[in-house]
Amino acid sequence: MEGSAAADDVPLSTLLARGLGLLLLWVILMGPALANLPVGLAASAAGVWASTALWPAGGKLSLPGLARFLARFLPQSVVAGLDVARRAFAREPDLRPGFTTCRSTVPVGLARDSACAVMSLQPGKLPVAVETDGTLHIHCLDLREAVAEQVSADEAAFNRVLKPEKRDG
Numbered sequence: 201m202e203g204s205a206a207a208d209d210v211p212l213s214t215l216l217a218r219g220l221g222l223l224l225l226w227v228i229l230m231g232p233a234l235a236n237l238p239v240g241l242a243a244s245a246a247g248v249w250a251s252t253a254l255w256p257a258g259g260k261l262s263l264p265g266l267a268r269f270l271a272r273f274l275p276q277s278v279v280a281g282l283d284v285a286r287r288a289f290a291r292e293p294d295l296r297p298g299f300t301t302c303r304s305t306v307p308v309g310l311a312r313d314s315a316c317a318v319m320s321l322q323p324g325k326l327p328v329a330v331e332t333d334g335t336l337h338i339h340c341l342d343l344r345e346a347v348a349e350q351v352s353a354d355e356a357a358f359n360r361v362l363k364p365e366k367r368d369g
Contacts, residue, residue: 210252215248215252218247218248218251219244219245219247219248220244222243222244222247222248223240223241223244226240226243226244227240254310255310260362260363261361261362261363262360262361262362262363265360265361265362265363266361268357268360269357269358269360269361272357273318273322273354273357276322277321277322277323280322280323280324281323283323283324284323284324284341287341294342295341295342296341296342296343296344297339297340297341297342297343298339298340298343299328299337299338299339299340300337300338300340300343300347300348301335301336301337301338302335302336302338302347302348302351302352303333303334303335303336304330304334304335304336304355305334305352305355305356305359306355306358306359307362308334311358311362312330312334314358315354315355315358316330316336318354318358319338319351319354322354324340324341324342324345325338325339325340325341325347325350325351326338326339326340336351338351
């Protein structure tokens with residue numbers, strides 16, 4: 201698979217750390233029951249295999265950037281969810297649904313796909329298509345909101361999660 205990290209290129213310590221992290225996530229989600237451990241080990245191994253096939257070669261994450269992104273994303277998600285709930289339970293919902301477009305600043309490929317997937321978790325706006333020139337088509341519940349500015353801020357926060365590649369020369 202071109203452009204992906206092969207398992208041979210990834211240090212064993214990295215593979216073990218990924219596997220341990222995925223197994224820890226499994227135990228957190230499913231509980232520490234020993235009966236679940238074989239399935240958790242199999243799922244962790246599958247996750248490690250998938251990560252070596254899907255993760256871009258040279259792709260790195262910034263842990264401080266990830267922490268700042270989560271500190272922004274989680275409260276924003278709660279606020280957006282409460283806004284959608286308020287509108288859903290209103291006698292006459294005040295909505296102006298429709299589509300808007302904006303230009304993406306996230307690098308093409310897995311990074312942009314991941315940014316769109318994260319954006320789709322935010323209530324009220326849903327990326328539905330991306331053109332080859334980077335134009336995002338977003339369905340939103342209220343066109344009166346500054347969706348393009350929100351997407352721009354979301355992408356800026358997402359871009360800080362990605363470590364820039366080191367270049368020779």
